[in-house]
Amino acid sequence: xxxxxxxxxxxxxxxxxxxxxxxxxxxxxxxxxxxxxxxxxxxxxxxxxxxxxxxxxxxxxxxxxxxxxxxxxxxxxxxxxxxxxxxxxxxxxxxxxxxxxxxxxxxxxxxxxxxxxxxxxxxxxxxxxxxxxxxxxxxxxxxxxxxxxxxxxxxxxxxxxxxxxxxxxxxxxxxxxxxxxxxxxxxxxxxxxxxxxxxxxxxxxxxxxxxxxxxxxxxxxxxxxxxxxxxxxxxxxxxxxxxxxxxxxxxxxxxxxxxxxxxxxxxxxxxxxxxxxxxxxxxxxxxxxxx
Ligand code: PMP
Numbered sequence: 047x048x049x050x051x052x053x054x055x056x057x058x059x060x061x062x063x064x065x066x067x068x069x070x071x072x073x074x075x076x077x078x079x080x081x082x083x084x085x086x087x088x089x090x091x092x093x094x095x096x097x098x099x100x101x102x103x104x105x106x107x108x109x110x111x112x113x114x115x116x117x118x119x120x121x122x123x124x125x126x127x128x129x130x131x132x133x134x135x136x137x138x139x140x141x142x143x144x145x146x147x148x149x150x151x152x153x154x155x156x157x158x159x160x161x162x163x164x165x166x167x168x169x170x171x172x173x174x175x176x177x178x179x180x181x182x183x184x185x186x187x188x189x190x191x192x193x194x195x196x197x198x199x200x201x202x203x204x205x206x207x208x209x210x211x212x213x214x215x216x217x218x219x220x221x222x223x224x225x226x227x228x229x230x231x232x233x234x235x236x237x238x239x240x241x242x243x244x245x246x247x248x249x250x251x252x253x254x255x256x257x258x259x260x261x262x263x264x265x266x267x268x269x270x271x272x273x274x275x276x277x278x279x280x281x282x283x284x285x286x287x288x289x290x291x292x293x294x295x296x297x298x299x300x301x302x303x304x305x306x307x308x309x310x311x312x313x314x315x316x317x318x319x320x321x322x323x324x325x326x327x328x329x330x331x332x333x334x335x336x337x
Contacts, residue, residue, distance in 0.1 A: 116160060200259060215239040227310055295321075
């Protein structure tokens with residue numbers, strides 16, 4: 047049976063201050079965000095009814111909006127409250143949440159009216175982002191590169207930046223891979239299409255410095271956990287010709303959590319002890335209430 051489309055489900059969505067039935071949470075065709083990608087969003091997970099790093103996500107939503115030149119008319123505390131209420135309203139335990147803010151229909155052209163801002167929050171039950179994630183996933187090299195910081199607002203979790211992610215993820219799926227690893231505009235390794243990337247070499251962890259992609263909340267959490275265990279984490283420029291020197295690789299993201307990688311474009315990695323440790327430490331932390 048085909049999965050139920052996302053606009054055809056039961057439940058509630060919070061839209062501009064009100065709970066509306068899920069199927070009625072609609073926007074008009076002439077919406078600035080649809081035409082010009084003026085939307086910012088968050089992907090979050092709740093565990094046992096509690097959103098992991100809810101405040102950090104709400105604050106990042108505000109920051110992303112500011113980077114696109116608009117202000118969200120609801121405080122981070124208010125968005126946190128809505129997320130908690132939505133979970134209760136649906137009696138969800140483990141779920142995914144999507145908060146989004148976008149420019150509306152007041153003006154239809156490249157320029158937009160600055161205060162025409164809408165906000166919505168939805169929640170749904172969702173399992174692992176990658177099937178069989180503990181087996182390790184397979185990445186190909188993406189046909190698109192992360193843009194330079196003077197080419198796009200690279201620190202915003204903004205809809206427009208996902209154009210190249212969708213193209214890359216589709217290219218990976220068409221070639222039989224689970225996801226794609228993107229280089230940045232310099233040719234350095236950057237991240238996957240919806241998650242940050244880490245490598246292991248001689249007991250130390252190496253990860254690209256996030257100067258042209260999201261410094262993920264999961265990335266920051268996992269770096270903290272690794273360091274707390276006394277494992278050295280080195281943030282630096284990583285070039286593709288170093289790939290063969292790494293023994294393990296894993297991805298991090300709110301949706302992906304910690305996902306081991308077993309292959310990048312023909313090169314094999316062992317989803318080894320360090321990756322497994324990271325998977326388990328993250329899983330334990332997110333289930334500890336109010337972590
Ligand atoms: N990079 C991209 C492109 C992403 O979409 C995500 C998921 N939000 C991440 C990195 C990881 O960010 P986080 O850990 O905050 O979810």
